[in-house]
Amino acid sequence: MPSHTKNPAAQVSALQAGAVRPRPAPKHSQAHPGVSPLSAIGHRNTGFQPLPRPLGLAPYHYSLTDHFPTIGRNIQSAGKMVLHVLGDSGGVQDGEFQSHVAEQMIEQLSDSATSPQYCYHVGDVVYFTGLHDDYYGQFYEPYAHYAPPILSIPGNHDGEVDDPSIQTSLDGWVDYFMQANPDVDPISKDSPRVGLSLPNVYWTLLTPVATFVGLYTNVPEGGSIDSIQQQWVTNEFATAPRDLPLIFALHHPIYSFDVFHSGSSKMADVLENAIRDTGRVPNLVLSGHVHDYQRIEQKIAPDGPTPFIVCGNGGYHNLHAIHSVAGDTAPDTGAVLKYAQAKKWGFLTLTIDAQTVSGVSTEVDREGNASQGDTFSYPTAAVILEDPKSVPTL
Helix, strand or coil: CCCCCCCCCCCCCCCCCCCCCCCCCCCCCCCCCCCCCCCCCCCEEEECCCCCCCCCCCCEEEEEHEEEEEEEHHHHCCEEEEEEEECCCCCCCCCCCHHHHHHHHCCCCCCCCCCCCCECCCCCCCCCCCHHHHHHHHHHHCCCCCCCCCCEEECCCHHHHHHCCCCCCHHHHHHEECCCCCEEEEHHHCCCCCEEEEECCCCCCCCCCEEEECCCCCCCCCCCCCHHHHHHHHHHHHHCCCCCHHHHCCCCCCCEECCCCCCCCCHHHHHHHHHHHHEEECCCCEEEECCCCCCCCCCCCCCCCEEEEEECCCCCCCCCCCCCCCEEEEEEEECCEEEEEEEEEEEEEECCCCCCCEEEEEEECCCEEEEEEEEEEECCCEEEEEEEHHHHCC
């Protein structure tokens, strides 16, 4: 693979009158060449936030079939696993779009073993600062009739803190997703949902057909993790079963062709380091943060491209426009945009069997009408580099 020059970003040493955040360069997939400029936002606490205490000990594994035996039986009966993937769903200013998406997710449910068995949320469950008191309007009520469990990694807004004197980072998310003894939160009112006991804010989901390694990329723009979490990611890549596909999930995307956030070279470094140290390449990378849907391919292994999915159009009212068209190759990274939808909300339905990881995106317009969007299929065989050091710069 040819080398690519990172897109140079303008560096501003001081705040300038009337200045706004720089717009990502057209056709580029990452916003800056490695070190992002300090945020000029003074009214928000967007710095790195300390992590809550885990429920258990590393490596923070959560078995789907142990916690949900019926789902395990359905997967065995169907010979495949079907799930929803959703991101950036909180309807903080206009809940109509979140409700439309939730209704279409419910429409796909049935008593069949081939129905979606759970939802994997890639972060930003609640805007803007993940307050516990906002969970009724943005989580409990919209999914009151969505029967499957909703699993999650947190997003930057889930971890952001407005007033440290009354809020701890991720306390709202932890109150639902990390209950030591799961029960029903009184704040759920007429939309009760039993909590979960996920082991940590970054954790690995074990299923009969795939392994999901879920990262927490914290609050700063572009994401930020410490050396402990990097070590954990590398260990999970090294020890993941080689007879199952590996799916890597993180909130901040590695690549994005949008005009607002763009992709993160910092998160690219996280993945690149894990691959270089282990030789294991994910079969699929899931992310959110950018409020649209994109499917992007990158050439990492010689046998075929690695798909990167941005699934951040789950209900937040503002969508992020795309500056490129399908088929464009980013000059900064070599990533290729295969599909994009920036004018409709929606979600992804994944189906994983012994041969393929396939997906269909559902797109929902302003009136709540649904249509099929992107479709794809990739092999499930483990992707392992003979020479881990040969991985290109991501």
